[in-house]
Amino acid sequence: MTTTLITGGTVVSSTGRTTADVLVDGEKVVALIAPGTTALGTDLTTAVDTVVDATGKYVIPGGIDAHTHFELPFGGTEASDSFESGTRAAAWGGTTSVIDFAVQTTGTKVPDGLATWHEKAAGNCAIDYGFHQILGGVDEESLAYMPKLVDEGITSYKMFMAYPGVFYSDDGQILRAMQKAAELGMLTMMHAENGPAIDVLAAQLAEAGKTTPYYHGIARAWQMEEEATHRAIMLSNLTGAPLYVVHVSAKQAVAQLAAARDDGMNVFGETCPQYLYLSLEEQLGASSDEWGAFEGAKWVCSTPLRSRAEGHQDHMWQALRTNDLQMVSTDHCPFCMKGQKELGKDDFRKIPNGIGSVEHRMDLLYQGVVTGEITLERWVEITSTTPARMFGLYGRKGVIAPGADADIVVYDPKGHTTISAATHHMNMDHSAWEGFEIDGHVDTVLSRGKVIVDGGEYLGAKGDGKYLKRDLTQYLV
Numbered sequence: 001m002t003t004t005l006i007t008g009g010t011v012v013s014s015t016g017r018t019t020a021d022v023l024v025d026g027e028k029v030v031a032l033i034a035p036g037t038t039a040l041g042t043d044l045t046t047a048v049d050t051v052v053d054a055t056g057k058y059v060i061p062g063g064i065d066a067h068t069h070f071e072l073p074f075g076g077t078e079a080s081d082s083f084e085s086g087t088r089a090a091a092w093g094g095t096t097s098v099i100d101f102a103v104q105t106t107g108t109k110v111p112d113g114l115a116t117w118h119e120k121a122a123g124n125c126a127i128d129y130g131f132h133q134i135l136g137g138v139d140e141e142s143l144a145y146m147p148k149l150v151d152e153g154i155t156s157y158k159m160f161m162a163y164p165g166v167f168y169s170d171d172g173q174i175l176r177a178m179q180k181a182a183e184l185g186m187l188t189m190m191h192a193e194n195g196p197a198i199d200v201l202a203a204q205l206a207e208a209g210k211t212t213p214y215y216h217g218i219a220r221a222w223q224m225e226e227e228a229t230h231r232a233i234m235l236s237n238l239t240g241a242p243l244y245v246v247h248v249s250a251k252q253a254v255a256q257l258a259a260a261r262d263d264g265m266n267v268f269g270e271t272c273p274q275y276l277y278l279s280l281e282e283q284l285g286a287s288s289d290e291w292g293a294f295e296g297a298k299w300v301c302s303t304p305l306r307s308r309a310e311g312h313q314d315h316m317w318q319a320l321r322t323n324d325l326q327m328v329s330t331d332h333c334p335f336c337m338k339g340q341k342e343l344g345k346d347d348f349r350k351i352p353n354g355i356g357s358v359e360h361r362m363d364l365l366y367q368g369v370v371t372g373e374i375t376l377e378r379w380v381e382i383t384s385t386t387p388a389r390m391f392g393l394y395g396r397k398g399v400i401a402p403g404a405d406a407d408i409v410v411y412d413p414k415g416h417t418t419i420s421a422a423t424h425h426m427n428m429d430h431s432a433w434e435g436f437e438i439d440g441h442v443d444t445v446l447s448r449g450k451v452i453v454d455g456g457e458y459l460g461a462k463g464d465g466k467y468l469k470r471d472l473t474q475y476l477v
């Protein structure tokens with residue numbers, strides 16, 4: 001077995017930081033060694049196979065992105081990252097596990113969708129991967145399959161209050177799924193937007209000739225998110241099913257979650273980098289020489305970017321500090337401008353929804369440490385430790401401790417990263433983050449003990465990543 005010693009770094013966890021060497025044997029962390037001591041009396045620097053010098057750098061557990069959509073069929077096209085390209089890009093950015101969404105669209109069967117997702121991922125991933133199950137149709141058959149999902153390590157499932165005719169479930173269907181989830185201890189993930197009302201607003205805007213990407217943000221008003229979040233919380237309250245609201249972007253939705261948590265409910269919320277940094281005015285309203293007012297299509301996603309004038313972005317950072325929101329995922333759902341986003345050139349309703357960020361989440365959140373929005377420890381917590389706990393991976397993932405998988409990132413706070421489509425590794429012809437400057441850099445990445453990124457070189461391989469059979473959420477008592 002290969003042994004690796006990561007020397008001289010500051011090991012950061014969700015609860016503190018310490019100077020220690022990290023000893024890796026095979027796929028596992030075996031010891032944290034304080035300065036001036038040796039493990040088992042050995043002179044490790046000569047005994048180990050590989051030494052990674054982390055002096056002056058942070059040594060953190062690999063990132064876990066719990067919300068990606070590789071190869072997702074959507075809006076008449078398919079998300080442009082495959083499991084191969086998407087997980088490789090994730091590795092470049094210090095993410096060592098992803099949880100993607102297996103899809104059951106309305107009218108198809110759950111096990112068929114799941115089998116398709118296993119086929120897409122198996123043998124293609126650079127890093128470890130798990131699945132949530134999208135339930136696009138609640139009936140006797142899909143409900144009966146839920147216990148089997150748990151047996152297969154798929155302990156969370158997503159429902160949509162939006163996208164009628166594609167993924168949408170009505171309140172009765174959601175209630176039935178939640179009743180079953182409460183029985184099983186499954187975590188219900190909710191896309192909380194009032195889809196039927198949004199579709200009416202969107203049609204009215206389009207009929208009035210308001211067809212540019214900006215109006216995507218107007219149609220998907222914050223009231224639609226607040227209302228649906230409240231409804232989801234009430235259904236969770238009634239059924240006793242724990243609830244995790246995905247891609248929260250409106251401060252009013254955060255308030256709903258915070259109030260429910262204050263009442264002692266098991267409800268959680270995730271936000272995404274786009275809702276921390278980007279806005280309705282600056283991005284959805286953008287206009288360039290190349291694309292004109294269609295430029296904003298690069299940032300069409302749902303929930304939409306919110307108004308900076310209304311203060312949603314600052315509120316998302318605040319909620320991450322106060323734990324009203326518990327973690328940050330990307331909702332990585334990339335589409336190229338050419339041939340994909342272009343489908344909605346004359347009508348924002350036809351623009352495939354999604355932004356690609358799987359490569360940049362660790363960097364973008366680290367920039368929040370630099371600017372004083374969050375602490376170093378909170379950075380680790382919201383990008384790795386909480387995702388591990390939330391989705392039944394903690395112990396194996398989300399922590400650097402003896403017995404844990406050696407998924408480790410050496411992060412250089414004196415390094416620098418400029419984000420650009422010219423240098424990123426995602427399969428996209430543009431970057432939603434073009435020109436963003438990060439005061440830090442992912443130097444070295446280990447995935448289950450193997451160095452897969454080092455010194456600007458990719459050393460991993462397709463198929464290194466293994467399927468993660470997950471336990472139930474560790475936030476349930």
Ligand code: URP
Pocket residue numbers: 069191247300301302303331333353354355
């Ligand atoms: O715009 C988004 N979020 N696209 C992906 C599908 C979803 O709703 O998560």
Ligand code: ZN
Pocket residue numbers: 191246247302303
């Ligand atoms: Zn969604």
Ligand code: ZN
Pocket residue numbers: 067069331332333
């Ligand atoms: Zn999503």
